[in-house]
Amino acid sequence: MIAKFKGTYGSGIEPLTYAGQNYMVVDRSMIPEILQILRNEEQFDYCVDITAVHYPKREKQFDVVWVLYSYSRNERIRVKTQILDGESIPSSVPIWVAANWLEREVFDMFGIRFDGHPDMKRILLPEGWKGYPLRKDYGILQQDNEWVQINLGIESGQ
Amino acid sequence: MTDSNTLSHLDLETPEKPFLDANELVINMGPQHPATHGVLRVILRLDGEKVLGLECVIGYLHRGVEKIGEHRTYTMFNPYVDRMDYVAAVSNGLGYCETVEKLLHVEAPPRAQYVRVILTELNRLASHQLWLGTHALDIGAITPLFYTFRDREEILKIYEKYCGARLTTHAFRIGGLQYETYNGFEREVKNFLSFFRPKIDEYEELLTTNRIWVERTKNVGIISAKDCIALGVTGPVLRASGVKWDLRKAQPYANYKNFDFDIPTCQNGDTYDRYLVRMAEMRQSVRIIEQAVEGLPEGPVMAKVPKVMKPPAGEIYHSIEAPKGELGYFIVSDGSTQPYRVRVRPPSFVNLQALDLMCRGQLVADVIAVIGTLDIVLGEVDR
Numbered sequence: 249m250i251a252k253f254k255g256t257y258g259s260g261i262e263p264l265t266y267a268g269q270n271y272m273v274v275d276r277s278m279i280p281e282i283l284q285i286l287r288n289e290e291q292f293d294y295c296v297d298i299t300a301v302h303y304p305k306r307e308k309q310f311d312v313v314w315v316l317y318s319y320s321r322n323e324r325i326r327v328k329t330q331i332l333d334g335e336s337i338p339s340s341v342p343i344w345v346a347a348n349w350l351e352r353e354v355f356d357m358f359g360i361r362f363d364g365h366p367d368m369k370r371i372l373l374p375e376g377w378k379g380y381p382l383r384k385d386y387g388i389l390q391q392d393n394e395w396v397q398i399n400l401g402i403e404s405g406q
Numbered sequence: 407m408t409d410s411n412t413l414s415h416l417d418l419e420t421p422e423k424p425f426l427d428a429n430e431l432v433i434n435m436g437p438q439h440p441a442t443h444g445v446l447r448v449i450l451r452l453d454g455e456k457v458l459g460l461e462c463v464i465g466y467l468h469r470g471v472e473k474i475g476e477h478r479t480y481t482m483f484n485p486y487v488d489r490m491d492y493v494a495a496v497s498n499g500l501g502y503c504e505t506v507e508k509l510l511h512v513e514a515p516p517r518a519q520y521v522r523v524i525l526t527e528l529n530r531l532a533s534h535q536l537w538l539g540t541h542a543l544d545i546g547a548i549t550p551l552f553y554t555f556r557d558r559e560e561i562l563k564i565y566e567k568y569c570g571a572r573l574t575t576h577a578f579r580i581g582g583l584q585y586e587t588y589n590g591f592e593r594e595v596k597n598f599l600s601f602f603r604p605k606i607d608e609y610e611e612l613l614t615t616n617r618i619w620v621e622r623t624k625n626v627g628i629i630s631a632k633d634c635i636a637l638g639v640t641g642p643v644l645r646a647s648g649v650k651w652d653l654r655k656a657q658p659y660a661n662y663k664n665f666d667f668d669i670p671t672c673q674n675g676d677t678y679d680r681y682l683v684r685m686a687e688m689r690q691s692v693r694i695i696e697q698a699v700e701g702l703p704e705g706p707v708m709a710k711v712p713k714v715m716k717p718p719a720g721e722i723y724h725s726i727e728a729p730k731g732e733l734g735y736f737i738v739s740d741g742s743t744q745p746y747r748v749r750v751r752p753p754s755f756v757n758l759q760a761l762d763l764m765c766r767g768q769l770v771a772d773v774i775a776v777i778g779t780l781d782i783v784l785g786e787v788d789r
Contacts, residue, residue, distance in 0.1 A: 266720045267508055293635050296725070297751040301738055315723050315736065315751070319635065319649070322656050326723060346638030349759050357472075372465035372788060381473055382747075388470075388477050 271326035295344035357382035444784030467788035475748030509717035518582035533729035541778035581711035627776035641731025647675035653727035
């Protein structure tokens with residue numbers, strides 16, 4: 249299957265395997281198309297997870313990762329793409345409804361926006377919180393002191 | 407005491423507008439609500455008593471588990487995973503340990519794998535018992551709570567004897583088990599099984615044909631197989647909608663492929679079917695534990711694992727069938743002693759997304775039933 253993709257799309261896709269698990273690194277511009285094909289033609293009908301990884305030293309700072317599963321093929325695949333800080337990415341909610349909360353969590357934790365998401369707002373942290381905690385430059389003891397003081401009426405949560 | 411002034415507000419005057427109007431009503435439920443199983447806040451949009459839609463507000467229990475993981479070594483992070491789904495701590499530990507083992511390219515020895523299966527399936531029983539007790543209590547049946555908690559105690563006693571903890575057990579280590587089983591472990595597990603098997607019938611006697619129970623659960627919170635797949639819903643909820651899918655069979659981990667068991671399914675996808683599926687699952691778990699205790703091999707319980715763990719750079723997604731559904735771990739290693747990124751894919755978080763769809767058109771009282779039947783644990787939703 250991946251070989252077929254490689255034949256059609258050429259250099260934009262790099263199929264890889266680690267410890268027996270297949271994943272492919274896809275160019276950002278091809279993401280919506282590839283995800284759509286995986287869903288419709290290759291029967292990856294279950295979007296297991298969407299997440300991101302932050303690499304502050306790279307030019308393209310973020311990896312966005314989709315974990316997909318196909319019930320009919322009993323097969324799992326990961327799709328990975330790299331994006332710049334501040335760059336947005338097309339939402340996959342039209343492809344899998346399950347992506348809704350998963351994308352909101354990525355936005356909440358990394359500040360990556362998904363274009364066309366029906367309700368792009370924070371999910372775990374309160375509205376109005378400043379900062380994205382899972383970025384590497386966000387300290388483990390760091391918090392939004394202003395928010396804490398206004399909303400909780402205490403000096404600091406630490 | 408009958409002061410006319412203080413009672414004046416009770417005077418029945420002609421209302422300014424009709425008592426029953428067609429306006430939508432928005433009400434708030436939770437986060438401090440006994441039936442939301444923790445701190446779930448639900449904003450309901452109602453037409454009379456009918457639910458038009460709802461929105462979940464979560465995050466009250468967010469502790470930043472994934473961030474903590476990046477600042478702890480692989481071994482140090484192990485106890486933290488117990489605190490996510492705290493009623494199924496052993497399952498969380500199994501998923502985490504297996505993922506790190508995959509990164510390290512080691513495998514737990516056979517005896518460790520058998521003990522893991524026994525403890526994890528006991529945990530599934532404990533989790534389902536807690537679900538049954540609280541779910542029935544929410545709907546108004548108080549008795550099952552006492553029955554299930556009485557029997558769950560026996561499982562917790564086995565845990566306590568094995569590793570010293572009852573709830574957040576930290577039973578497994580990366581590479582196998584810290585402790586050999588205690589003297590009489592097999593006998594006690596067997597005793598528990600023969601004690602527990604008739605108890606499942608007892609629970610079913612209380613509920614399965616109970617008219618109030620059936621009225622409150624049949625055709626409540628229906629979700630189709632197609633919607634389950636689109637929403638990423640897994641676990642008993644998916645199986646009650648007719649999809650015969652269980653990670654223990656589909657992509658066997660630990661040593662589940664050595665055991666003979668069935669995947670119970672139902673067709674209607676309503677609250678009653680989800681109840682039936684979980685009851686049948688308990689019987690299957692008993693079957694698995696029975697086989698595992700019978701076949702428990704001798705041998706070491708710990709593989710050769712370095713004291714300082716530095717998995718080679720790479721990334722792994724591994725998932726297990728937790729009592730609530732697919733529990734996945736995505737760990738990125740950069741070759742150091744700490745994970746570069748730990749992502750937990752919690753079943754409760756994804757399953758909770760279906761609440762809106764399942765409650766539409768139902769009554770307010772049914773929302774309680776649907777929250778119960780989804781079997782969410784907020785510690786896992788919020789992490």
